[in-house]
Amino acid sequence: MEGGRRLVIAGGSGFVGRALAVAAADRGYEVVVLSRRAGVRVPRARVVWWDGRTRGAWVKELEGAEALVNLAGRTVNGRHTREVLREIDGSRVETTRVLGDAVHGCVVAPRVWVQAGSLAIYGDAGDRWCDEEAPLGEGVPVRTARRWERAFAESPTPRTRRVVLRMGLVLGREAGVLAMMARVVKWGVGGALGSGRQFVSWIHVADLVRVVMRVVEDASMSGVYVASSPEPVRNAEFMEQLREVWGRPWVPRVPAWLVRCGCWLMGTEAVLALTGRRGDPRRLEEAGFTFRFPVLREALADLYGGGERRGPARVGVPGPVWAVKVR
Numbered sequence: 001m002e003g004g005r006r007l008v009i010a011g012g013s014g015f016v017g018r019a020l021a022v023a024a025a026d027r028g029y030e031v032v033v034l035s036r037r038a039g040v041r042v043p044r045a046r047v048v049w050w051d052g053r054t055r056g057a058w059v060k061e062l063e064g065a066e067a068l069v070n071l072a073g074r075t076v077n078g079r080h081t082r083e084v085l086r087e088i089d090g091s092r093v094e095t096t097r098v099l100g101d102a103v104h105g106c107v108v109a110p111r112v113w114v115q116a117g118s119l120a121i122y123g124d125a126g127d128r129w130c131d132e133e134a135p136l137g138e139g140v141p142v143r144t145a146r147r148w149e150r151a152f153a154e155s156p157t158p159r160t161r162r163v164v165l166r167m168g169l170v171l172g173r174e175a176g177v178l179a180m181m182a183r184v185v186k187w188g189v190g191g192a193l194g195s196g197r198q199f200v201s202w203i204h205v206a207d208l209v210r211v212v213m214r215v216v217e218d219a220s221m222s223g224v225y226v227a228s229s230p231e232p233v234r235n236a237e238f239m240e241q242l243r244e245v246w247g248r249p250w251v252p253r254v255p256a257w258l259v260r261c262g263c264w265l266m267g268t269e270a271v272l273a274l275t276g277r278r279g280d281p282r283r284l285e286e287a288g289f290t291f292r293f294p295v296l297r298e299a300l301a302d303l304y305g306g307g308e309r310r311g312p313a314r315v316g317v318p319g320p321v322w323a324v325k326v327r
């Protein structure tokens, strides 16, 4: 190992992985990204090919690594045909299983494995707060999220500390879902979706990266954590704030049937827009983690403050990587 502590990011070529690679490299880690795409480039990282299903030369990157972060998975943003659903599930379960096998086979296993998960596991949870203890929901996205966590829980890696992050909607200029919503707002049809009462649990990508670095470096943290800001908002408010940041006027609510048509036209699933949950990052707060962007207005201002003319998002994390509340 040339660069000291190694942090391996499976599926690190995407939106979250790129932000994490920069932040980890800034903190002195040698960053290795596992990608299925030969030749893909990730700033500040060395990219190593894997197929996401079988062991190969990539396995040696885990030997003696400080941390493994698994972000791999086909996006859920798309039309959920049976075949796509099989791929969404398979891309999560198979990558997790083969990583588990690889970690198990290490002479010196990674100290910590941080696994992406999703708040979708709580289903359409209405107004109740969803902390780590909250009951899980029902439906297709829930089944995917449960299989993903089960594959992780079943991995035979007793020498490695393990953390699952149930992530809310990650906000960043490069985020696919937010870009889609911004497009809708700019078209002038960014009213509240459906009833507008469903909660959107969100997290600024810079905070998510700080969460990951915190759990990597804090040996006292393990198990499940809700990774979303402490102030989720209803969809109506989320859309209103998006309109505000893009300087668009009020528009009427979009009824659920129209959302379904719109989602179909945009090649995505209405369930992603019409259902919601109210994430409560109780365990992160108990661990003393403080969010740099607890409030949506500030998060959007940071990302879009200069409107369309502004340059790429600041996903790197300047200054201290996290601020720890002293209790």
Ligand SMILES: NC(=O)c1ccc[n+]([C@@H]2O[C@H](COP(=O)([O-])OP(=O)(O)OC[C@H]3O[C@@H](n4cnc5c(N)ncnc54)[C@H](OP(=O)(O)O)[C@@H]3O)[C@@H](O)[C@H]2O)c1
Residues within 6 Å of the ligand: 011, 012, 013, 014, 015, 016, 017, 034, 035, 036, 037, 040, 051, 052, 071, 072, 073, 074, 075, 076, 087, 091, 095, 116, 117, 118, 119, 167, 168, 169, 170, 171, 175, 177
């Ligand atoms: N962004 C969010 O709002 C959000 C919210 C909750 C949970 N999550 C989860 O967090 C993880 C990271 O999110 P992200 O926004 O960074 O996702 P992303 O941009 O879509 O990146 C995910 C990465 O997974 C890899 N991948 C895609 N299909 C795969 C397959 N069939 N087999 C193996 N690897 C595959 C890709 O890497 P290569 O093509 O280079 O192999 C891709 O770069 C994802 O698993 C996502 O589901 C994200």
